[in-house]
Amino acid sequence: MPDDAPTSSPARDDGHDEHAESDDPRRSETSAASSVAEVLRLLRSHGGRVTRSRRVLLEVLFGAAEHMNAEEIGAEVARVEPAVNMSTVYRNLEELQQLGVVVHTHLGHGPATYRLASAAHPHLYCESCGSTFHLPRDIFMDLSDIALRTHGFRVDATHFAIPGRCAACTKA
Template sequence: METNIQEERAQLKTTLHERGMRMTPQRQLVLDALLELEHATPEQVCQHVQRSTPTVNITTVYRTLELLESLGVVRHTHLGHGAPNYSVHEHKHVHLVCHRCDRVLEVPCEVMDDLRGTLRARFGFALDASHLALSGLCENCQKEIP
């Protein structure tokens, strides 16, 4: 796994350089946190970063996430109420969020292929299923309902 993180780190650094940006220590810390956590709120990223660098504050994390998202390096998804969850752009799947127990399942984007085709055919709309969270009830919570 460490090799994969190293490869992703190098690729992200290249992406920044191609867009005329440099990899600052703060950007590296935020990206490393996202690579390790896979999904995280800005607050979770900040807590992770502060373990090694306590001087990095939440404002720096928010600004860094906004910049990285504007460059297409990271993206956010709303998994319900509260802060968005961020991940590196290569991390693509649909989130199924149980609104009763807050469990989040990750499923391949291909599960949305039929809907993607219907939306394209009927409305000319191109669905980006990699940036999607669907709300409902998980299997366990459905069993608990009489």
């Protein structure tokens, strides 16, 4: 089957709590999509086609416990749908980002990683050992509020990790 062939099989509805709607009212409604079925409905409502590759890619994203780069996502998709190539993975990730369903983050010097927008959060990155640390979503809320109030600027504190040195590397 071609990697962008439409399918009509029922979508898996995972509904993981981890991907529940953000309590940040500034997030778009599309980032609140909490199941594969909801995202597929969103895609359809924006003129997109529901394809087997999109369905599998969404299942991978909803099932991911951690951030994944595009190559890792592609490898997981290929386990289920071997005909899917990386250009399809990148194209689908881009479309999902434009819809506000997926965000990418730069964690250090490696490739961008992807995560559902509803699970996005800031990070710290140790420049010495490469460790990353997850921060609470609201940790930069004051900064975000001030930037919005004084400059009309919306901060995306999840796009880049904040570099520094972890406790273990600082001791060494």
